[in-house]
Amino acid sequence: MLTTSVDSQVVIRKTPYDLMDRNNSYWVMKVNQMVARPSFPANISFRTFNGPVVYNIDCSTSSNVLYINDEIIFLTSYNWTIGVTYYVMLDEGVLFATRCQNSSTHQTYDFWPVRVVVPSNG
DSSP, X not given: OOOOOOOOOOEEEEESOEEEETTOOEEEEEESSOOOOOSSOOEEEEEOTTXXXXXXXXXXXXXXXXXXXXXXXXEOOOXXXXXXXXXXXXXXXTTOOTTOSXXXXXXXXXXXXXXXXXXXXX
């Protein structure tokens, strides 16, 4: 039996994860291999459960997204609501790698949930 392996990226760390300060604007994804900015539209989106997209970043054009080796760092400017859980989702292409056959997509609610809490300093 012949099997085919598809090389794709795996996100190995996401920051913040689970809980975040309502003033957070700094996000990091560490991936299992080198990634590069895509040359085509590829979005990081934030939504509430079963709700519409409330914030969106196009990684191919935004200056608020940095690709550095095996990390993607991005900045947001959104008024996060305390007590709400947001779900970060990735289009195909966000995790683009030139040596890879497949760019993973993450469009499920369990990939990166973040609940907004009151900042520890008040």
